[in-house]
Amino acid sequence: MEIDMTPFYLTFKLAVITTLILTxxxxPVAYFIAYSEFRFKPAVEALIALPLVLPPSVLGFYLLLIFSKNGFLGSFWEKLFGHQLAFHFDGLVIASVIFSFPFMVHPLISGFRSIKKDLIEAAYTLGKSKLETVLKIILPNMKPAIITGITLSFAHTVGEFGVVLMIGGSIEGETKVVSIAIYDAVEKLDYSTAHIYAAILFGFSFFVLLVVYMFNKKFEVSR
Incomplete structure (x- = not known):
């Protein structure tokens, strides 16, 4: 039985681009939330966490309205690039960034907050600027949080279904990622193909989580 590898290519491409943008x-968003104090901070944090509790179909529905030809972003995108966002790979990227945003930001916020203030103040005392302190002191000391955010964002994007289905549908070579390919195979009662796709995703997800936990454990031991 021949398996179409195009959905895997699209899934990997989507996950890489989404994770890069999210990183x-x-x-900077996580840094701002972790260290700043302003009145509407809880509202911003709630907005970022919204995709964690909001059903994907709800988020996907409103994004579909925004991404369509009649939506403000969809119409602007079509004028700019010659195609609408809905049912196009570009739309999947933007939707994935929004949907996976908390999986990147939350670990980073925890990482920033885990850095001791004494370490930051010592860097300032030595004459380092805020940017130097972030790049040379803070970020190197929160590697587990960064790795966790990157890995979870990548893995979550790979496993997306509801939002992807609403925004992209199932267009061969354009929006048909692995999760959609599994759905299509089950609808056709092609369980053999669905098993192969699902088993690969299952194995990949387990491997990703295993790597994260092993890295974090190794980092904790080395500190």
């Missing part, structure tokens, strides 16, 4: 925007 770039997640670190």
């Amino acid at each position: 770039i925007i997640g670190i």
Whole structure:
């Protein structure tokens, strides 16, 4: 039986791009939340955590309205790039960034808050700027949080279904990632193909979590 590897390629591509974007925007956002004090901070934290409790179909529905030709972002995107976001790979990326955002930001916030204030103050005393302190002191000392955020974001993107289905549907070579391929195979009663896709995802998810726990344990022992 021949297995189409295109869904795996699209899934990996989506996960890599999403994780890269989340890492770039997640670190400054997490730093701001961890160290700043302002009145509406709880509201911002609640907004970031919303995808954790909101049903994917609800989030996907509203994103679909925004991404469609009649939506403000979809119409703008179509004028700019010549295609709408809904049912396109670009739409999957943006939706995945939104849906996986808390999986990146929450570990980073915990990492920033775990750094002792004495260490930061010592860096300032030695004449290091805030940027130098973040890059040379804080980030190196919160490697487990960074690795956890990156790994969980990647793995969560790989396993996305509800939001991906609502935004992208099942378009061959464009939006049909592995989770959608499993759904399509089950609908066709092609359980053999579904088993193969599901087993690969199951093994990958277990391996990713195992690596995270092993790395964190090794880091704790070395400290």
